[in-house]
Amino acid sequence: MNMKIAVASGKGGTGKTMVATSLALSLIETNQVKLLDCDVEAPNAHLFLHPTFTQEIPAVIRIPKIDPERCTLCGQCVEVCQFHALAKVGKTIMVFPQLCHGCGSCTWNCPEGAIEEIPNPIGVIEKGTTISGIDFTHGKLTLSEPMATPIIRQLKKLEKSSNGTITVIDSPPGASCSVVETVRGVDFVILVTEPTPFGLHDLKQMLGILEDMRIRYGVVINREGIGNAELDRYLEQKGIPILMRIPFDKEIARGIAAGKPLVVIDPNYHEKFKDMYQKINQIIDKSDGRS
């Protein structure tokens, strides 16, 4: 069985990458592990895992190219485009590549077959391996390109996992399209948050999304000791499982800032992350009615 676990947060800077990289480093001792860094606007998992990249794949979005010979200027394509990436201007159809989501509606709906889809590069996907054997992939969106979702989709599609592989996915921050694209189809989401009003507020946004998408989840409380007890109260009241608590600790902060994974800063975390993985499996089994 394959297992896909995404690490998301809502609020930025709560420790997603810290958790994702150390989870991968703990599981690689006994499993095949892949790490996907889907935070394509600011990927940083490589700073902790130092993979050697061996493959570079252009990330593209397929945008319309209109054949002026065939186009009758009927305007169907402009009408069906939900993103206003096309405009009928005088005697031509203008394409705005940066607004295009690559959905293909214009091509599909053109009665004249006048639209061809051409690749528009928006970034790059890099693949490699870490010294500990983690299969590492991340996407990098080109600066000034506004659309993160197509590259995340391509990144996830590339990953055809062999049996028994655990895939750890580092999600972008926030609770927007790129996060939804990242968690789509995963078995479980680890939500990393901190016990502050901001942490709780953004966590609730993620909970709403995951409930809608019917994806199972648990919470990691990072920087325990700061803020207030509101988060704990909320999680208890809702019966949301707490997977791990990481204290607010200067040693950890110093290590992370120096690019050290948590399991290197404090090797005791190896066992904690393995336990967490067991806990996640139990939650999944329980909700599948297998125990």
Add this chain to the structure above:
Amino acid sequence: MILLISSQGQNLESPIEHRFGRSPWLIKYDTETKENQALPNPGGRQSGGAGVAAAQFVIDQAADVVISGDFGPNAANALRAADVKMYLFDGNLNNVDDVIDTFLEGKLPAF
């Protein structure tokens, strides 16, 4: 000549709206008949691509001139390609009526 002016409200006394794409209303003014009409801007409700949506609407209205506080690059490209002339508000103007008068005096800066 058909003018379209971005506006916060639905008549000539309404305060002007400095954003083009997300302007709630566009006031259409015909300089020949001196008639005006308030049109809801389809760009005003868009989550993305508001500028292009608004520009397409202006083009479909067969406008000769559009006047606003500024134009984004996408909107400006579309309007330019359709040969719709873009003009900018002058700092001292407050309502749509003033904008029309000042434009007709030839005192508004081109975009």
